[in-house]
Amino acid sequence: MHQLYACITEQHDLRFVAVAAIICALGTYSTFAIGRQVFREQAWQERLAWWATGVVTTSVAIWATHFVAMLAYEPSLEIGFSISLTGASLLVAVLLVGSGAGLVVARPTLPGRIFGGGLIGLAIGAMHYTGMSAYFVQGTLHWDVRTVVVSVVIGIVLGSLSMVVGFHPRRTVRRLAPLLLLAAVCGTHFIGMDALTISFDPSVAIPGGSMNTTILSLLTANAALLILGVSLIALRLWRLNKLRHEAESQRLRDLADIAVEGLLICAGDTITGINHSLERVLCLPREELIGAPLQRLLPDLTAADIPLSHELDAILLDAAGERVPVRVIAQSIVIKAKPHTVVAVRDQRERLRSEAEMHRLAHHDTLTGLANRRRFNEALAERFATRHGEDAFALLVLDLDRFKSVNDTSGHGMGDALLCRVARRLERATHADDLVVRLGGDEFAILKGGGTKLGEIQALAERVIDLLGRPFLIDGHVLNIGASVGIALAPSDGTTPEHLMGSADLALYGAKEDGRGRYRVFEDGMNARIQARRSLEMDLRRAIARQEFTLHYQPQVDARTGAYDGAEALIRWHHPERGVVSPVDFIPLAEETGLIGPLGEWVLRTACTDALTWPAHLTVAVNLSPVQFRDARLATTIRGILAETGLPGSRLEVEITEGSLLQDEQRTLAILRELRTLGIRISMDDFGTGYSSLSYLRRFPFDKIKIDQSFVRQTPEDKDSAAIVRAIAMLGTSLGLKTTAEGVETQAQSEFITDEGCDQLQGYLISRPVPLEAITALFASSPLALTA
Amino acid sequence: MPLHRLLYTSEMALIGSETDIRQQVADIVARSAARNVADGLTGALLQTRGMFIQALEGPLAAIEATFERICCDLRHRRVDLQEFVRADSRVFGEWSMVNITPDRTIEKLFTAAELLSEQEHEAVSAQATIQLMRSLLLTNSTPMTHSSLQSTRFS
Structure with missing residues (x-):
């Protein structure tokens, strides 16, 4: 150690050592700054560019450190450098650093970093000793092999360690990496120099074409600093730009996330972003969708299909593959100078649900839950509209026989409870394709599905009469009602809804006349009766104007x-054709009309x-x-x-x-x-x-x-x-x-x-x-x- | 809680051979017994000459719900309520639902139809029927060995 210390302080010009140290420190710092940038980038082109920048910067730093340090070395002898070998030493550095860095980037695992770092460490030694072979001095170089080995191993170990530490998740640990690499470079170099002994030999001539050391030192130092500086500034600018873009993207994302409706950003047909609302609808995190084709969410649709001016009904596939009804509308925007499509995705489920509920309310009787008159009218009209040729169907209308007395004597609450029970029994008497309707009050109708086999229709009417004829026990009371049923068949008994309904009503009227608790199928005679009544009604209307009435006293x-x-x-009514019409015949009609x-x-x-x-x-x-x-x-x-x-x-x-x-x-x-x-x-x-x-x-x-x-x-x-x-x-x-x-x-x-x-x-x-x-x-x- | 008792008659609307129908009735009885245990109902079902006569007793709400179910059931036809009264005690307290199939001798002696038509719809008739149903159940073990009796004890 003393020997090494003496080597540096006594054999080196300390000013050049300082310059070398600065270059080396800057270099190792940029190694890791650029290295991290490589990992930040997503696109391979950018990764490659930064990898190359990092490799060049690091290699130049190692090389310049060595070179400037060599210039600081003062063996008090005349020295010189071989240009080709000096260049070759830089090339060695670039190759080894490049493969080491490549390994780290390709395999950022611990073994990858250990080996990659080792390669970079080896690059320091290899460069050093290649560089030393470019060193000419008037004397003979003697190498202490043990120390040489130590210097190379130190470089490899510290280089490896620096890579391990340099991409550690903790920032404080990461800060040690440049220092470790610095130590690797300096360690290899100075221990390597310590292994060298030069004995003066005047017979050795410095080959011609060697560079002048002072100019060389200035050029090298400046070039190295320039490269390092430019790399670092480029890195800084790049980072700033990146941050600005990221901030912009973040702002865009924040804005999108605030939006209630689902938003989808696409570049062409590739999804590049989705907002929170859409994540919620899909039950998928955005990470899973970014980069996926638009068709994964909106099958059968391309970005170009989505209109800009109006909403389009579409189907959205969620995480479970469920088909969610949505409406989509697009908007073109420019993000990072590239055209994108923002697709607004509006979930229609709530709207459809509430529409369905409104539809249900509008078409169902609130008391019994059966279809109401409106639904019935629609269904009847539809049956007529979709009837082909000989298609026939049956309509049953019924009313309860003693309902009014129950309602009057037991109260409306009881009447309502009874109507609900009646509805349930009607549902039991009918099949799923029959439409059971409460027309109002105690009037019900059944639009029978299937054909008009008389046996089936009669069986249905009998079931209805049987079930409704059974007692109702409500709150301890026994209520006996019963029902009468009128049946009309389309098209024979009516070719329009009104006509058919009129026929069924007539049949019902007939059933009641027969005695309650029965059914009647419409017959033409009934129609003749109603015709007669209608014509009488028309005559009656005219009779007042024509003064056909007289009073007798x-x-x-x-x-x-x-x-x-x-x-x-x-x-008295003197009808021009009918003769004298009895008040018994026309007064009830006049009252009704x-x-x-x-x-x-x-x-x-x-x-x-x-x-x-x-x-x-x-x-x-x-x-x-x-x-x-x-x-x-x-x-x-x-x-x-x-x-x-x-x-x-x-x-x-x-x-x-x-x-x-x-x-x-x-x-x-x-x-x-x-x-x-x-x-x-x-x-x-x-x-x-x-x-x-x-x-x-x-x-x-x-x-x-x-x-x-x-x-x-x-x-x-x-x-x-x-x-x-x-x-x-x-x-x-x-x-x-x-x-x-x-x-x-x-x-x-x-x-x-x-x-x-x-x-x-x-x-x-x-x-x-x-x-x-x-x-x-x-x-x-x-x-x-x-x-x- | 006040007890109510209900007696009704109906025509069987079951389709199949005699064995089939016996099986179907057994199923009805088993299912109703299970439900009755939960609802606190007891009763008996007598079937004779294509007719059901069923007695049900228990809390009002449960009786009403069960009877409504029967009234929605197309396996019965012409359901006729014979009696619906408040009762002081249960007659069929031991059975959640028991099926009585009297043998031919008994059928000749007491056809339910006769019983009910003699004094139609009157409380006396309903009472008599209920008593008959109970005695059929109780004497089953000794003289009426031919009667089949499927019972589910009510606990």
């Missing part, structure tokens, strides 16, 4: 005096006008339909008619049936009270039939009870009828209401009824209903008593 007389009290107005409104008004107006031609003490009685009471303006209308015709309210009597009282009680009561304030009298018609609840008589402001003619006709022979007539008459007396007997046909009836205390008589015995002229004549001719 049946007089009412005082039971005791026989004097006329007034008359009941009765409508709403024509009763204008018709009723016409009756009231005409009756009031006609009554004005009668003696002033006579009243006119007009029947009001329950349907007319649904119109809250009824009282106003009547007030208007009275005002218009000038008939005093006290001369008008309205006759109402129980039906009017069964509906909205409050509204009916309000109308009746208002009529009373106009002086109009109110009669309870057809009393004795229906419920004839006594409570109605108490609650509503009646003036008169009309005993139904079915009882009157059977008096006095039939004991029950006689008892009823007597009871009603007594009831009237005790409640202070007048009683009128309708349908009095015989003298015996007249006498019996009068004896029982009835106030008024009406019937064929007195007069049949007659036209206005006749009644006016009747009133005028015999104003006085008819014998009682």
Whole structure:
């Protein structure tokens, strides 16, 4: 060690040693700075470029260190260098360093680094001794072989160690690497110099063409420094540029990651980046996708296919290979001077789910979960639209037989629970390809899948009737309902949805008429009935305009005096073709179609006008339909008619049936009270039939009870009828209401009824209903008593 | 918890040979026994001349759910509820569901159809049927050796 120290301090010019040391330190520093850069680069071209730069820098550093140190060596003799061998020594360094560095780069494992570093260490020795062979001095060189071996081994060991340490994951450890390499270079060199002894030999001549040492030293040092400096500056600039790019890319990535929608960056059809949102959708980390072809995510699609202006529906494959419905739209951008495509990938699953849910809600009945009328209409229309030639299908409509009474007596909660159970049973009665629908209320329909084999359809109807006919146990109550089913077949019973539905409804109507809990298949006769009804309805509409109606009047007389009290107005329809149509046939139709409104008004107006031609003490009685009471303006209308015709309210009597009282009680009561304030009298018609609840008589402001003619006709022979007539008459007396007997046909009836205390008589015995002229004549001719 | 008891009749809608049907009934009984244990129901199923007569007893909710299942079951036809009452105690407490197949002698003596048609839908008739079902079960071991009895003890 002392010897080595003496070698450096005593035999060397320390200024040159310092320059050599600086070159060497810079060189070893750049070795590792550039070396790390090699590993940072991804592209092989860049890796190669930096590897070459590193190799040249390191080799030049080793070589220049040796050379400048050699210049510092002062054997106090004349010296010189062989240019070719000096060049060769640099070449040796480059080759060995190159292979060592190549090994480290190719195999950055520990053995790779040990061997690669060893090669670099060997390069130092090899270069040194090649360089020494270029050294000419006026004397003989003597080598201490042991020391030479030591110097080479030191170089190899330290070089190897520097590579091991230089790419260590810990930074503090890595910092030792340049120092170790520095030690390798310096160690090899100075121990190598220590192994050298020069004995003066004046016979040795310095060969011609040797370089002048001073100029050489300056040139070498400057060149080495220049190379090292340029390499380091290049490295620095490169790093800065890289960092800026990385920062830019990072910013781009951050921005992309903030985006809610999935983003995909492609260079051509190669994926170069994806954002967090897309990672989440795919359940794949971006590392797995970068470099993959676009088709791995979006099969059957190239970047050029994706439109820039509008979204395109596509399928995205996720990690599990699931097909995710997406919409894609592209945007071109330039990243690092290269054109890229940014593809926005919008996950459609949530939207499709909510659309499906909305669709389900729109097409299903919320209570029972069955398809609703809308879905049914669509399905029915579709069945018609997709029907080919002889394809036939069956439609079943059904309603529950006693549902309304359950709903009324047990409450809506129970009714709802029942409907849900009904829905489940219907599902059990049907097959998967049958569409079970709740049309509303207690009406259901089944659009049968499959063909129209009558046996199958009947079996289905029977299953439905059987299952719904079974008892329902709900909250301890036993509910017995049952169902009636109407069946229509398309296309024979209807070629349009409306037509088919109408036929099925008619069949249902028929099933109910047959008695409940049955099914009926549509028959043409049913259609004829509906046709007749339709044509009657059309005629009825025209009849008002054509003034085909007239009023007939049946007089009412005082039971005791026989004097006329007034008359009941009765409508007659003289149809130009049908002749006289009975009110029994057209009044229900007028009520159903709403024509009763204008018709009723016409009756009231005409009756009031006609009554004005009668003696002033006579009243006119007009029947009001329950349907007319649904119109809250009824009282106003009547007030208007009275005002218009000038008939005093006290001369008008309205006759109402129980039906009017069964509906909205409050509204009916309000109308009746208002009529009373106009002086109009109110009669309870057809009393004795229906419920004839006594409570109605108490609650509503009646003036008169009309005993139904079915009882009157059977008096006095039939004991029950006689008892009823007597009871009603007594009831009237005790409640202070007048009683009128309708349908009095015989003298015996007249006498019996009068004896029982009835106030008024009406019937064929007195007069049949007659036209206005006749009644006016009747009133005028015999104003006085008819014998009682 | 108040007990309820239910008795219904129905027509069998099972298809197959006599052995097949016996097997199917045995399956129904086994499945219903298993479910009844969980639901706290007990009862018996008597089958005679193509008819089922079944008694079920237990908590209201379980009875309602089970009966609704029966009413959705197309292996029955014309399900007719004979009795649905609150009960003080169980008649079939020992059996979660037991299958009674009376032999021909018994069938002649007491056909369920006759029993139920005599005093139709009346509580007396339902009571009589339930008592008959119970006595068929209890006397099975001694004189009615021909009756097959598949039972699942209710514990």
